[in-house]
Amino acid sequence: MSSSAALVLKPRKQPVQRRSTETVAVILDATIQVLVVVGKERLTTTRVAQRAGVSVGTLYQYFPNKRSLLQATLRRHLTTVTESIERACELYRDEPLCVMVPGISNAFFSAKMKDPKVSSALYSVSSDVDGKRILDELRLRNTKALTTVLATAPERLAVDIELAAFMLLGAMTGIGRSILEARFPAKEHDKLRQELANMLCAYVGRTV
């Protein structure tokens, strides 16, 4: 309970009334906006508060420090992507691999590319010490979901299901990141989405 107690993640005060619940959401949105506009390097709590239209003090009422603010923002974003994957996994249960895999891949792609600037800006947050924990956590959820559906496919995979899930996820996120970082115009996204699905299909197509 000494110095490392600063790692507390929870807001120091839970929103009770409606007003403050909105305030928290506004602050989180502002964080993303500041991140997109000036980047993580020049993001300051004062700037975020300004953008949110509240005072810094208010911000610190719900987030114990800058870190936790960034963490919460990242988590909120990545969680939507993960949920998207989970929904797709649910949806394509029992389907053949050549239907299931593209379906999941496309769901991921759409979620990730919905707002390229936001996804892109958040990469800088995810590479921090705390960001990595969040990534780990969500990677686990994704892997679990994928492993589970893969097991329901009628075909038998050429390799260990867990390994396959890991590879698929790695390729998806990696190619997604590359597309974002290379700043492909939205026009090209459809082609890329399709090609990603093709690659993953080819991979799982190597059935026994």
Next chain:
Amino acid sequence: MSSSAALVLKPRKQPVQRRSTETVAVILDATIQVLVVVGKERLTTTRVAQRAGVSVGTLYQYFPNKRSLLQATLRRHLTTVTESIERACELYRDEPLCVMVPGISNAFFSAKMKDPKVSSALYSVSSDVDGKRILDELRLRNTKALTTVLATAPERLAVDIELAAFMLLGAMTGIGRSILEARFPAKEHDKLRQELANMLCAYVGRTV
């Protein structure tokens, strides 16, 4: 030439005598070590200098600011990986895809996994504003090299060569990153390397 002049990348002084050339190398090594041990968040120029066994002043003699120090460190590392890819591209020219692609993939993998902690630690640097420029630059080199060899393969690819090169690179780097971030034990690396090659092979195996 006002405030943004701080983006200068070049050392403010070029090493002339042997002594200082060594000093620069020592500082770069120390930077990686500090990065690995305490992470980018807590890396300070003083700490780097200390680790390098020189004074901060010396550090600032060769690097105009902290940014440029980090940039130089990142560039040195990524360049070795890129050169590894380029060598492999040279080596597998004219080979069939099922030889060429695994060859290149393995070369990449080995270079990236040679020192997992270092590769891993540098991810936090690469997501900064300046780091992105370096990534862009090297991504371009990699894409070019890959595109060039792919064109020499006896088979015809099912898609645009540039697109294929991009996808292959994205999958390689993405899976590489996932492996690093998930902290797989070195024992598993061989299996993973093999599986990566398999995936890429399956992808390019879709010949016309």
Next chain:
DNA sequence: TGATTGGATGAAGAAAGCTTCAGGTTTGGA
């Protein structure tokens, strides 16, 4: 309507770390 709790404010304290610079040391050629 008065009391109580929740919510918001923002100037200022405090810490942290980057960067400078005046002065000392080493190198290597003449």
Next chain:
DNA sequence: TCCAAACCTGAAGCTTTCTTCATCCAATCA
């Protein structure tokens, strides 16, 4: 050997930004 250039030193200035807290406003309920 001697000197000029190259190199190194590190305490301290300076800036930046996080974070606090005393105080005021708003909402809810008896």
